[in-house]
Structures are given as C-alpha cells and as structure tokens.
Amino acid sequence: MYTLQVDNIGCGSCVAKINQALKDLDSQASVDIDRTSGRASIRTDEALQTVCELLTEMGYPARPA
Template sequence: MQRYKIEDMSCDHCVRTVEKAIRSVDPQATVTIDLATKEVSVATAAGPAPIAEALKNAGYECQPI
C-alpha cells in the first residue's frame, strides 16, 4: 500500500483527476482518497516513481507518507 499527501486537492474534480492519473499507470489499482485529510492510499503493482510522475503530470505534487 502506497500513501501520499496531496496538499493541492481541494474539490471533487481534484479527486477524479488524481484517481484518473493513478489509473493511467495501473488500471487495476485500488485508490482510496480522503479529501478532508488530503491523503491518497493506493494498492498497486506499480512502483511509487511512476505514480508520483503521473500525479505531477496531472498538476499535483505529492509527498509520500
């Protein structure tokens, strides 16, 4: 399980964009997003670097937690 903090998430559109970015790397990923805490949990076979890169390309900086 990978976990990230994404400070720039502020709305449902952000949540959909983050989920879409993660699924572009691994369509089978299980993504759980808590907008209130700005935390994302990802169960994926992909490594953290491709996930972080996809999030960056979608306009979101993430911090592993």
C-alpha cells in the same frame, strides 16, 4: 500499498482526475483519497516514484506520507 500526502486536492473533480489517471496507469489500481487531509492510499503494481511523478506532473505534488 502506498500512503501519500497529495497537495492541491480541492474538490471532487480533482479526486476523479487522480483516480482516472491512476486507473489509466494501472487498470487494477485502487485509490482512496481523503480530501480534507490530502492523504491518498493507493494500491498499485507501479513504482512509488512513478505514481508520485504522475501526480506531481498533473499539478498535485505528491510525496510519501
């Protein structure tokens, strides 16, 4: 499981987009996002770098928390 600091999460739509993108990457992924703090707990078999790059390319810069 990864805990990431993710920027630019402003609304529920942002959360939904992130959830869908991670599910598209790994159908077994589990995602819990706290919009207030910008923290995301992500359980996936994908590499940390892959997840961070995906979110950053989507406009949500991500880094390990």
